[in-house]
Amino acid sequence: MPAIHPFRAVQYNHGKGDVSDLIAPPYDVLDLNQKQALLDKNENNIVGVDLPHVPAKELGPNEAYAASASKLASMIESGVMSQSDKPAIYAYRQSFEFQGEKYQRCGMVAAVDTVPFGNRDGGGILAHEQTFGGPKEDRMALMKATGCQTSPIFGLHPDEDGEAVRIIHSVMESRDPDMTADMGDGISQEIWTIDDDETIRSYQQALEGEDIFVADGHHRYNTALNYLESLGDVPADHPARRTMYVLVSMSDPGLAIGPTHRVLGGMENYTIEKFIEAAQGILNIEAIDNDPHTFESQMASLAEREHTVNVFGIYDYATGLCFGAWPAVNDPLDAQFPKQSEAWRTLDVALIQHLIVEEICQPELNNGEPVKWAFPHSIDEVLAIGKGEETGSSIAGGGKPQLAIIVRPTPLEAVRDISRAGELMPQKSTFFYPKLATGLWINPLS
Numbered sequence: 001m002p003a004i005h006p007f008r009a010v011q012y013n014h015g016k017g018d019v020s021d022l023i024a025p026p027y028d029v030l031d032l033n034q035k036q037a038l039l040d041k042n043e044n045n046i047v048g049v050d051l052p053h054v055p056a057k058e059l060g061p062n063e064a065y066a067a068s069a070s071k072l073a074s075m076i077e078s079g080v081m082s083q084s085d086k087p088a089i090y091a092y093r094q095s096f097e098f099q100g101e102k103y104q105r106c107g108m109v110a111a112v113d114t115v116p117f118g119n120r121d122g123g124g125i126l127a128h129e130q131t132f133g134g135p136k137e138d139r140m141a142l143m144k145a146t147g148c149q150t151s152p153i154f155g156l157h158p159d160e161d162g163e164a165v166r167i168i169h170s171v172m173e174s175r176d177p178d179m180t181a182d183m184g185d186g187i188s189q190e191i192w193t194i195d196d197d198e199t200i201r202s203y204q205q206a207l208e209g210e211d212i213f214v215a216d217g218h219h220r221y222n223t224a225l226n227y228l229e230s231l232g233d234v235p236a237d238h239p240a241r242r243t244m245y246v247l248v249s250m251s252d253p254g255l256a257i258g259p260t261h262r263v264l265g266g267m268e269n270y271t272i273e274k275f276i277e278a279a280q281g282i283l284n285i286e287a288i289d290n291d292p293h294t295f296e297s298q299m300a301s302l303a304e305r306e307h308t309v310n311v312f313g314i315y316d317y318a319t320g321l322c323f324g325a326w327p328a329v330n331d332p333l334d335a336q337f338p339k340q341s342e343a344w345r346t347l348d349v350a351l352i353q354h355l356i357v358e359e360i361c362q363p364e365l366n367n368g369e370p371v372k373w374a375f376p377h378s379i380d381e382v383l384a385i386g387k388g389e390e391t392g393s394s395i396a397g398g399g400k401p402q403l404a405i406i407v408r409p410t411p412l413e414a415v416r417d418i419s420r421a422g423e424l425m426p427q428k429s430t431f432f433y434p435k436l437a438t439g440l441w442i443n444p445l446s
Contacts, residue, residue, distance in 0.1 A: 002113035002125065002212070004204050005242055006087035006195065009109075010148070010442035012044075013179070014082055015193055020181045023189070023439035026151065027051040028135070044080050046439030050150045052142055058134040065145035072146050072442075083444065088195040089203065090441065091171045092246055096187040098256045098433050105254035105434075106168045108203060109152060109191075109441055111242035112212065114224050118422065123211045125155075126419035127218055129429060135219040136226065143227050149443040152244040153217035153224075154436055158416070159249035163206040168249075171199065179440065187434050212247065213419050215432045227445070244443035246436055250412060257412060258377050258431040262352055262405040263385050266372035267365040270402045272316035276323075278364035282332070282355060285314065285325045292379050295406045298324060310351055313406030317386045327351065343417040348407040349429045356405065374401065375428040382406070 012019045021042040024030070030038075030047065032054045038045045052068045053060030075081045090109035097103070117127045143149065159165060177190035194200060214221055224243045231240055248255060276285050284306075288298045295313035302324045303311045314323035332355055333345040344350060361371050376382045382404045410430050418425060 002115050002120075002123065004089075004207055004247075005111040005113075006089050006200055007111040007239075007242065007244065007443060008084045008087050009090070009244075010076065010081050010083045010444060011179070012081055012439065015084060015179055015191070018180050019439070020183060022046060023181050023183065023437045024050065025183070025185075026435050026438055027056045029435065030054075030056070044075055046150070049075075049146065050142075050438050052138075056135075056138060057132075059137040059141060062141075065141045068142060069145040069147075072148065081442070084193075086195045088193050089200055091168050091192040091194060092440070093172060093177075093190045094187055094254075094434055094437075095190075096256075096434050098258070103254040103256050105248060105256065106165070106172065106252055107246045107248035108164070108168055109244065109246050110203075111443065112155070112245045112247075114228050114241050114243045116225060117221075119211075119420065123209050125221070126211050126213050126422075127221075128213065128415050128419045128423075128425050129218050129427060132219070132427075136223050139220050139223040140226060143223060143445070144230075147444065147446045149220075149224065149244050149445060151217075151220065151438040152246045152436060152441065152443075153221050154215040154432065155212040155217075155245045155247050156215050156250050156255075156412075156415070157207060157210045157212055157247055159206070159210070159251045162249070162251045164203065164247075164249045165251050167199065167203050167206060181437065181440070183437070185434075187437075189437050189440065191440060207247070211420070212245070213415055215248070215415075215430065216435070239443075240445040242443075244441060250416070255412070256433045257409045258433050259407050259409045260349075260375050260377055260428045260431045261379075261382055261407055262349075263374040263376060263382060263401045264357070264361060264371045264403045264405070265374075265401045267361055267402055268367060268369075270361075270365045272314075272319060272321060272403075274365060275314075275316075275360065275403065278360045279325070279356075282328055282359060283312075283325045284328050285323050288313075288322050288324045290320055290322045292322060292383060292406075295322065295379065296408070298322075299406070299408065302326065309346060310348055311408075312348065312352070312356075313404075315382065315404040315406065317401050317404070327355070341418065341421045341423060343414050344421070344423045344425070347410065347414060347418075347425060347429065349410065349426045352405055352407070353426045361403075376404075377431050377433075379406070 012022045024047040027050045038047045049068045049072045052064035095104045178193045179191040181189040299311045312325045
């Protein structure tokens with residue numbers, strides 16, 4: 001692993017007490033109304049800095065980023081936010097309920113050497129998802145205007161012996177948290193500041209030689225790399241040579257992974273009958289109970305019966321009919337992608353992209369034209385899109401939803417194996433729940 005360092009974070013309330021009305025969800029899940037609701041609770045909410053304009057995934061006007069920089073400077077000048085006197089790392093616990101079970105995900109916030117993606121001796125920073133220009137342009141403009149990294153990257157590391165987990169838990173069990181927050185979303189946030197040399201050294205040693213797998217924040221880490229490059233030849237100790245991370249052990253029992261389903265629309269010639277006909281020889285499809293909320297159990301039964309890891313749920317919006325589907329042949333992407341690893345070729349999301357969309361939907365049902373997508377995480381969200389309630393999806397903005405493809409979560413082992421192979425998954429392949437909160441730490445880069 002690249003070296004881990006304590007850092008002098010900029011925080012609300014000197015890193016003490018309750019900051020519930022000052023923090024925010026990640027910028028890229030918020031719309032204009034949600035931004036305003038946070039600012040109505042507290043005019044100093046971090047969303048006024050971290051979300052300069054909407055939509056967030058494209059470059060906005062220069063004045064929007066200048067306003068963010070001015071807001072941050074004003075909060076620091078007035079004492080609403082301040083930089084810690086002593087470098088520290090921070091234990092971070094999020095308590096939540098997910099799919100009917102209670103979890104506590106625990107990680108450590110630290111600065112990590114900003115090095116290019118890829119395998120390296122002693123551990124590297126490994127990516128698993130593609131990135132796009134718009135979000136990187138937006139984050140670069142904000143980083144240049146503020147001179148700060150306003151939210152941490154979410155990184156995973158193997159920690160096979162569980163030593164990092166043990167260190168984090170020992171801190172949490174020793175005393176009450178220094179800072180807490182609850183945004184009313186069912187997720188509690190707790191932070192412990194760690195500035196004693198012994199604990200910091202122990203944690204650094206626990207992570208020596210380990211890879212970091214980026215779970216969330218590929219665009220922002222690419223931006224950190226581009227920002228460092230834009231500075232030219234800076235000293236080895238320049239703050240931009242380090243990037244703020246929340247590091248979570250793959251051994252952490254609170255690590256929850258959910259699915260990202262696919263909703264397709266805008267297909268000119270689509271009906272479920274035509275889809276089934278076009279899929280002959282590519283997919284095996286059979287009718288199942290017409291209850292979308294039982295997809296998970298029915299897919300598990302099909303996987304066991306057919307001895308396959310790739311089983312999809314199919315939901316037709318027009319009729320409400322439900323189906324189970326699985327590839328008609330083993331390893332169907334082998335001929336098309338012989339150089340890709342088996343772990344990549346057998347990803348559900350890769351099969352959807354290259355088998356279902358590119359071989360069935362686009363050529364047979366949409367005259368070769370691209371389809372429209374939405375990426376819900378739950379069956380309730382899938383159904384809400386059909387009712388027009390998920391107005392932020394591309395489906396709602398450009399045509400009605402026609403076909404939902406239900407998937408199971410991407411296994412953690414697949415993330416690890418594909419990252420180490422230097423391969424990239426299709427977008428929206430993983431969903432680590434919950435997202436990290438923004439505003440608990442800011443990392444100055446100058």
